[in-house]
Amino acid sequence: KQEVTQIPAALSVPEGENLVLNCSFTDSAIYNLQWFRQDPGKGLTSLLLIQSSQREQTSGRLNASLDKSSGRSTLYIAASQPGDSATYLCAPFSGTYKYIFGTGTRLKVLA
């Protein structure tokens, strides 16, 4: 059974800092892993999708890496901004074609 852990659970930083959010998962037999952003009271927005054959994906100030064999992924946010404040969720895709979610990292970027 896939279990997903995200560290830290919460993070508060001043604007401009570079951040690393960590995700670990117990079943390495995944097809891909997706990072999502969730604003309070809203649905999930896909940020980055990394296929199991890839090591990393980049989109603007975001970079996600995947080490499938060790069951780890990291989301790197460069030059953080107050607009980045949200909850970030990672979800490996495995088993009978479904995403299993961690509990998320709540990020607050202070102006």
Added chain:
Amino acid sequence: EAGVAQSPRYKIIEKRQSVAFWCNPISGHATLYWYQQILGQGPKLLIQFQNNGVVDDSQLPKDRFSAERLKGVDSTLKIQPAKLEDSAVYLCASSLEDPTDGYTFGSGTRLTVV
């Protein structure tokens, strides 16, 4: 392309009442998922449809929850009777038949049971 549509956005009901949520997936998406997200937790899969058939409903509390996807397009999730612990955001997502390219979530329905 239009996104995943969900309604209503918010619902407040008393315990033991019934409630229904509706989801219209992205056109052409064969797979539809309902997730439950309790405050402070990650989303948990309730049920997964492929076209109009159920693929996985192992975590659906079948004594009170039911879901259908008639004609393989839109879907309805029902709770009857509701309990206080059902207060959560109910998220619908859809994907192509090969879901390895990821899926798209709707904005969710926030349910409060009082």
